[in-house]
Structure formats: C-alpha cells, structure tokens
Amino acid sequence: MKLELRGVTKKFGSLVANDRITLTVESGEIHCLLGENGAGKSTLMNVLYGLYQADEGEILLDGVVQHFSGPRDAINAGIGMVHQHFMLIPVFTVAENVMLGHEQTTFGGRLDLDASRAKVREISARFGFEIDPDAVIEDLPVGVQQRVEIIKALSRDAKVLVFDEPTAVLTPQETDELMAIMRQLKANGTSIVFITHKLREVREVADRITVIRLGAVVGEASPSASNTELASMMVGRAIDLTIAKGPELPGDVSLIVTSLSVIDSRAQYVVKNVSFEVRAGEILVIAGVQGNGQTELTEAILGLQSRVEGSITLNGEELVGRPVGGMLDAGVGFIPEDRTEDGLVAEFTIAENLMLDRSMGAPFVRWGTLQLGTLDEFAEATLIEFDIRAQGITTRVGTLSGGNQQKVVLARELSRDLRLFVAAQPTRGLDVGSIEFVHTRIVQARDSGIPVVVVSTELDEVVALADRIAVMYRGGIVGIVPANTPRDVLGLMMAGEIPEGVAA
Amino acid sequence: MTDNQKPVTGAKIASGFAGEPVQSPSGAHANGVDANQVDPIVAAPTEPAPPPAANRIITEILGGNAMISFLAIVLALAIGSVLIAFTNPAVQTSTGYFLSRPGDTFSAIANAIVGAYAALFQGSVYNFERSDFINGIKPLTETLTFATPLIAAGLGVALAFRVGLFNIGGRGQIIIAAACAGWVSWSFPMPYFLHMLVGVLAAVVGGAIWGGLVGLLKARTGAHEVIVTIMLNYVAYYLVSFLLRTPGALQASGSNNPKSPAALDTAIMPNLSNLLSVLFPGAPVGTFRLNFSFVLVILATFLVWYILTRSSLGFRFRVVGQNPNAARVAGIDVNRMYIVALVISGGLVGLAGASQVLGTNTTGFTAGIDGGIGFDAITVALLGRSRPWGVFFSGILFGALKAGGYTMQASQGVPIEIILVVQSVIVLLIAAPPLVRSIFRLPAPGSPVRAARRPGRLTEVVTK
Numbered sequence A: 001m002k003l004e005l006r007g008v009t010k011k012f013g014s015l016v017a018n019d020r021i022t023l024t025v026e027s028g029e030i031h032c033l034l035g036e037n038g039a040g041k042s043t044l045m046n047v048l049y050g051l052y053q054a055d056e057g058e059i060l061l062d063g064v065v066q067h068f069s070g071p072r073d074a075i076n077a078g079i080g081m082v083h084q085h086f087m088l089i090p091v092f093t094v095a096e097n098v099m100l101g102h103e104q105t106t107f108g109g110r111l112d113l114d115a116s117r118a119k120v121r122e123i124s125a126r127f128g129f130e131i132d133p134d135a136v137i138e139d140l141p142v143g144v145q146q147r148v149e150i151i152k153a154l155s156r157d158a159k160v161l162v163f164d165e166p167t168a169v170l171t172p173q174e175t176d177e178l179m180a181i182m183r184q185l186k187a188n189g190t191s192i193v194f195i196t197h198k199l200r201e202v203r204e205v206a207d208r209i210t211v212i213r214l215g216a217v218v219g220e221a222s223p224s225a226s227n228t229e230l231a232s233m234m235v236g237r238a239i240d241l242t243i244a245k246g247p248e249l250p251g252d253v254s255l256i257v258t259s260l261s262v263i264d265s266r267a268q269y270v271v272k273n274v275s276f277e278v279r280a281g282e283i284l285v286i287a288g289v290q291g292n293g294q295t296e297l298t299e300a301i302l303g304l305q306s307r308v309e310g311s312i313t314l315n316g317e318e319l320v321g322r323p324v325g326g327m328l329d330a331g332v333g334f335i336p337e338d339r340t341e342d343g344l345v346a347e348f349t350i351a352e353n354l355m356l357d358r359s360m361g362a363p364f365v366r367w368g369t370l371q372l373g374t375l376d377e378f379a380e381a382t383l384i385e386f387d388i389r390a391q392g393i394t395t396r397v398g399t400l401s402g403g404n405q406q407k408v409v410l411a412r413e414l415s416r417d418l419r420l421f422v423a424a425q426p427t428r429g430l431d432v433g434s435i436e437f438v439h440t441r442i443v444q445a446r447d448s449g450i451p452v453v454v455v456s457t458e459l460d461e462v463v464a465l466a467d468r469i470a471v472m473y474r475g476g477i478v479g480i481v482p483a484n485t486p487r488d489v490l491g492l493m494m495a496g497e498i499p500e501g502v503a504a
Numbered sequence B: 001m002t003d004n005q006k007p008v009t010g011a012k013i014a015s016g017f018a019g020e021p022v023q024s025p026s027g028a029h030a031n032g033v034d035a036n037q038v039d040p041i042v043a044a045p046t047e048p049a050p051p052p053a054a055n056r057i058i059t060e061i062l063g064g065n066a067m068i069s070f071l072a073i074v075l076a077l078a079i080g081s082v083l084i085a086f087t088n089p090a091v092q093t094s095t096g097y098f099l100s101r102p103g104d105t106f107s108a109i110a111n112a113i114v115g116a117y118a119a120l121f122q123g124s125v126y127n128f129e130r131s132d133f134i135n136g137i138k139p140l141t142e143t144l145t146f147a148t149p150l151i152a153a154g155l156g157v158a159l160a161f162r163v164g165l166f167n168i169g170g171r172g173q174i175i176i177a178a179a180c181a182g183w184v185s186w187s188f189p190m191p192y193f194l195h196m197l198v199g200v201l202a203a204v205v206g207g208a209i210w211g212g213l214v215g216l217l218k219a220r221t222g223a224h225e226v227i228v229t230i231m232l233n234y235v236a237y238y239l240v241s242f243l244l245r246t247p248g249a250l251q252a253s254g255s256n257n258p259k260s261p262a263a264l265d266t267a268i269m270p271n272l273s274n275l276l277s278v279l280f281p282g283a284p285v286g287t288f289r290l291n292f293s294f295v296l297v298i299l300a301t302f303l304v305w306y307i308l309t310r311s312s313l314g315f316r317f318r319v320v321g322q323n324p325n326a327a328r329v330a331g332i333d334v335n336r337m338y339i340v341a342l343v344i345s346g347g348l349v350g351l352a353g354a355s356q357v358l359g360t361n362t363t364g365f366t367a368g369i370d371g372g373i374g375f376d377a378i379t380v381a382l383l384g385r386s387r388p389w390g391v392f393f394s395g396i397l398f399g400a401l402k403a404g405g406y407t408m409q410a411s412q413g414v415p416i417e418i419i420l421v422v423q424s425v426i427v428l429l430i431a432a433p434p435l436v437r438s439i440f441r442l443p444a445p446g447s448p449v450r451a452a453r454r455p456g457r458l459t460e461v462v463t464k
C-alpha cells in the first residue's frame, strides 16, 4: 500500500513538533526516518497511528484521504505499529495477545482462541518464526516478543508497518534477524517506516531515507551516504564523529571488585564470582550480550542488589552493605539502564528530575527546604549545556522525546563532583550527535581522575570508549582485554569462548 | 536555542507516549544467564515490593484537574435532583394522573428540586428567614464546623496519597486520637487554653502512633497498608469500646454507659461566640459551634502545602509516590518515607479527633466518635485531588452538604441519604474511570499507550 503524508503539522501548545511534513512511502518500500532526538519522528508516527490528531495536513493510503480518530481506525485501514516497548500483556499467551483488541467469539461469546492460534501458526509459517501460540509472553526473550508484535500487526492485515526504534533493545543477532524479516515483509508488498539512530542499520535495509530536523523535512538522503554526511544532514552542520579521547593517564587502582556474586530472588547466581580493578582515570567497559549479568553488576556496585557476596572497595572503603543514598552522597554517579523506570519521574518537571538524587542537602536543599531559585538556575544552565530539547525547565519529563529523557539523566549525574561513575547503556536511544557528546563527557569524567565503569552492548561504543574491556557471559567475566582487541575476538568472547592468547 | 524551546501554554498532555525509545526490557532471556532476571526490589526479601499499579492509579486520580472535580460535583447534584424528584410524595401522586394533567407532574418535580436545593443552601450558607445577620449566618459557621475535622482528616489521607499510600485507617486514628485527647482533657487540670493545646498534642501523637504503626508494619513485613489500616480500625474501635466500659479507664465514673467523662472547661476549645463576646462585650454573640480547631486546620493546610511543595521531605514523598523504583535508585529510603508519611498522615487525622472531643463533642464521647469522618476524609482527599487547598475547599463542600442535608430533611422531607448518594457519586465519577481503565487495562481515551515491557512484571501492564 502506498502511504502519503501531506503537510502534516502537529503542535503541542506553542511547540511545533511536526511542521508541514510531506512524505511518501511506496508500496513495498523500506523508508527510513532519520533525525536528532526530539526532531519529531515519534510524534509523526503517532499521528499516523491515530494516537495524536494532526492540526493540519492529511494522510492518504493508496491515494484515499483517511480520517483516523484513534488507533483502531488506523489499524482497520491497514496500519500497524511495532512499538519499542511492547504493548503485550506479559501474563497472557501469544495467541491471547494476538487477538487482544479484536477478539473473535464463537457461539455464546466464548473466545475463539483456536482461530487465533491458527493465525499465529499461519503467519509464523510464512516468515519461518518458531513461535508457540500458547507460550506466555513473559517467558519469551525480547526478540521473540517483538515478533509477536509483528504477528499481531500482520494478523490485522497491516499493509504499512511502522517500527519506532525497534533495535535499541535487541542483540546484534536479533537485529540481523529483524532486518531479514523486514526484507521479507517488503518482498510481500508491505510498506515499512523504520526509525533508528543506528546508521549501519539504515544503510543495510533502507530503500529511501528522509531526514527530519526540528520537526520539518530537510531532505532525502541516499542509503549509500556516509555516516558523516547523514549526521551533518540531521544536525544541520558539519559534525565530527570521532571523539577526542587522549591516552589515559591512569592513577592508582581505585575501584576493586573481588569475588563478587549477586543472587536473585529465585536463588540463582546472576553474577558469579567476578573480580576486576579499575584505576583512577581509566574507563573499563563491560561488554557482552544483554542479560549476562551486567545490569546486576552495576546495581550491586550502587548497593541496589540485596543479596551480594564478595567485596567492592572504592579507594579502600568497602561499599557492599552501604545504603544507596550514602553511595550517591559519597560521589558515585549512576546511569541506570532502564531510565524511565529507574532514573526519572515522568510526572515531574525537568528541574525536579535534575535534583532527584540530590534531595538531601546543598545546593538544592537548605534547612529541609527546597532552594527552588538555585534549582531553576542550575536547570536552565544544564538545559543549554546538554542541549536538552524542551520547551523549558518546567516541562514534564514524560513529554520529552526518548533521547532527551536520557539526556536529563546523564546531565544530572555528570554535573556533580564524582568519585566513581557507573553508566549502564549510557547512549541507548541517543542520536549520533548526542552519542559523541556523551562519549566526550564520559572521557572528561575519566580525565578528571576518577574510575569509570560503562556497560555497553554496542561494539562501536565499547571500542570508542574503552581503555580496557571486560567481557561478560552468563554472569561471569570471560576475560579482560586491552582496548585494541579485534572485534571478532570480542565477538567470540561475548559468545563465551576464550580465544587463544587471551588471558582470562 | 531553537523554535523547539519556546515556552508553551498547552494543556496537560499524557506522558509516556507510545513509540519512545524510553524503555528497555532488561532482556533477561536474551542469551546467557539461565535465571530470569528479576527486579531487585522484588528480589529483596526484606523490602516490600512497591506498588507501581497502585501508584499509577493514584497518579491518574490525582492527575485530573479542577475542572473534572467541578464536573463531578455538577453531575452528582444533577443525579441527586433526579432522586429528589423520584422520592417526592407530590411527584409520585401527580404521576398517577400524568396523562390527564402532565403539567402537575412537572411543577411538582420543579418544586421538589428547587425546594430541596434551597433548603440545602439555607442550611449551609445563609438563612434569609432569620431576622438578623448573627442568626442568618449561623448555617455557614455550621458548614465550617462540620468541615473542620473533614479537612484535617482529608489532609492526612491526601498526604498519604501523594506518597502512594491508601490510608483507609482514618477511623481508627480518630478514635485513638480522641481517646488520647479526651483522657488529657478530664484527667489533668491545667490552665485554660494550655490544657486544650496539650490535648490537641496528645491527639496528634495518638493518631501519629496509630498511623506510624501501619507504616512500620508495611516497611518491616511488606503488609499492604489497606489491609493493615482496616484491621487497625477494628482494633482501635474495640480497644476504646473496652476502655469505655472499664471503670477506671475511660469510663465516666458512676455511669454504666460506655461513655467517657466530659472534658474539663479548661480543655475546651474557645468558639466563635466566646471570641465575639470578648471582642464585643454586651453585643449578641449567637450560639456558634465553630471553634478554634478551624484555625488549627488552616494552619495544617499551610503546613501540608509547605511539606509537599517546598520541603525536601515532601520532594522525596512525591518521588516515592510517583515512582518508587526511581526513588530507590536515587538513594531515597522508600520504607522510611512510608513510615514518616503515615506518621504525619495519622497525626493530621488525629487533629480531626481533637476537634471532635475538644471542640464540638465535649460532654463525653463513645466509640462512635469518628462519626464517619475517617471514611468521608477519603472522599474529601479525592475530590481535592490531594492538593492541600483542594482538600480545604472540598472539605468545606462536604461540610455544607452535611449541614444542609439536615435542613433539607427537616424542612422538605428529603431523605438525608440523598446527600450520601451525591457524595458517593462524586467519588465514583472521580475515582472510577481511571480505576476501571486500570482494571481493564484500557488506554486512557486520547492518550497514547504505555505498556508492559519488562518480562515478568505484571504491574507494568497498567496503561495510562
């Protein structure tokens, strides 16, 4: 189906999130949307999906003007959306989820689960998915859950599929599989809108690329354009994608983790007997496929895990057993992996979120009273320094674009005096320009002479930041290797193999 | 600075809209680790799981604006009108011959409704049938008198709400507070006024302990505060009933009734008539029941406003109320916040108990001293969106309904239950839509959906 957006404008108050956007997606085309954080990509897709009403402009499918008053209309017209965070009910089975929202019933109002099962099987067979219609969603890996989303969309005969940053949470292998699925869909005539910040993916699958800046279309790019070309088109000026990272000047050993294990509620070891050291002025990147214990390791350092064995010392002080509040006050900066759940309060303003973990004393609290003036000044300055795109410091964080939410967390943690910086997936969801900015800031933190621990699943990021790399697999550290280790060796290690000549 | 950064005057828009890369499944299963990754909070045996679902519900209920409260009141009064018309004998008779003289029915309906609401006004604001101002204005002071304990207890419930806690224990807290204040009021002779202040303090402490107990149980054992508060209501009721039947405890000496002694004069709150007689000696001062506790309640409203909007404690309260996970990561001791919040909440509810036994009900009390205030306070807090001044004014509205309801019954024969229906409909309209949405997992109309992502966390499914 051919999708046309003509002059779509969407305003939030005085903010123009989409400014007369005109876009055509031909039938059987993969069309990439590129743009900075807050450029208006998600907003445009939400308009297309009927979640927002456009203030101006029209949506045409095969040349027919559509009027969507809600997602149901959009779905009926053949539009499907695969959200980055899935709209599935974890305790329901695949078949139940697939039929949710357009339940079919048999005689007497009984749910016709069999029909839904059959549909799941039929679509799975078409794409070669192996999905058990009776599996419960919460037991499925993320990549498979995403496939259920795709099946759900296809089961309603979606002819236009929107993917909004689908790969942010996938492993590299899952990403490759998703690309293959997208190509297959395209071959079947489905039109695809694909939003991502990863230029490699763009180049791999895109037929056409539209770049959006400040809510308006700035032009089309060819899939063969270079990273720098694409990036400068997005930002509107030439940008340099390499970070200025001087050689490290490591000082004394500062953070020492010895025989650390973390036990979860099911009495399973999620981190097993891990030991490493980080020097002051050094970045240790913990690489590995998502879900191999990295998250728990960082949480254990901050004191967020309750069952921890072993020891963690910072400059000689034992950290295990200390309350989280004490850790933060002692100068540990922490970027949680899941920022909306653990790092932000969506209903709070940007300013309030910037003091979230600093509510115990100066400068934002005196005599138990909030120093709102100080906070506002700080927030204004931070907004500019970190280039957070928002209407103002009183904007509620929940209304910010995904990347800008992430920047709020980064800004809060990086604008303190730190003695240790721990960041889990610090650049997930950020646009290329912001990634370089954040990397630069992390290197600056290192150069101020503190130990830095970064968890990343992106090899590009691992290589860009690391002074040393620790690879985790199944809760343990496979090996700690120098930053110049070849990528294929890292890849092997991430799969749990210890290549020849690597010290474990 | 770009166009993007101009200030906006737009309406409130739902947060957490769809399609954002703002969340990331902690893909436990992705590869590797055999155990499912479980949220650390759930994992910790010593720390009760925070209730994100409840938090979302509260956020939604409190997130509405004053307009919704206003519409709820209007709609509830409209429904009240229908009931008034239905229960009116004249309307019933005239519908008997509706077909021959329909006009009779319509005028009977109009008379019934206008009469009832006029009586409501007369009983709650100003009575034009009285000759002088001092008597005419008495209904308004009655409204404020009824409103006083409702506001105090409403503030307590509201404060707990903002921390994500349902304090259903107002009844127990009021009973305990009343017992404490009462005991001080008849057992320890003290100078005038000071005696009363000590009594108030005792009530606040009693309520705070009874509320804090809930917080302690929640923090230590993970027990849900709704269950604990409801149970403690019974404990308080039967404990005080027992003491009121026990000579030498709270029972008035020489009496067989389960009733306390009267408060000493020194412990009784001065009322408006007392004040007027000091200010204007010799002038008619009326018989106002409105007393000093109204002043305390105004101060309490300011205090709660300060705590919630200006203090760092209140900031932490609100973080815990909105997102306990983020609170934990931000180093806030969530359990301590629960305890502190319930202590303050119980203390505020205790103030309602003091206003009862030292203000309006000074001749001795029974275990029924709560008089439904503990539960009405929940409604007041809801209607006031748990904002301090919102609670203040919704307390006054409920006070007016109470004061006017009696007049309505007395002068128009309208069953007092209609007032209860009106109150209940208000709660229903305010609380039910988000509750229902949450239970059915439906997206709020017009707002993009946010949904489950972390495998294994049912509570995440609640959409908003």
Ligand SMILES: Nc1ncnc2c1ncn2[C@@H]1O[C@H](COP(=O)(O)OP(=O)(O)OP(=O)(O)O)[C@@H](O)[C@H]1O
Pocket: A012, A015, A017, A035, A036, A037, A038, A039, A040, A041, A042, A043, A044, A389, A390, A399, A400, A401, A402, A403, A404, A429, A431, B004, B013, B014, B015, B017, B020, B021
């Ligand atoms: N519900 C809302 N209320 C107010 N402003 C909003 C709302 N949703 C989005 N915005 C604003 O509109 C702009 C565009 O946001 P959008 O989410 O579309 O960006 P995006 O291109 O998807 O960015 P990202 O790459 O970071 O996800 C941002 O400035 C954002 O703050």
Ligand SMILES: [Mg+2]
Pocket: A041, A042, A043, A401, A402, B019, B020, B021
């Ligand atoms: Mg987006």
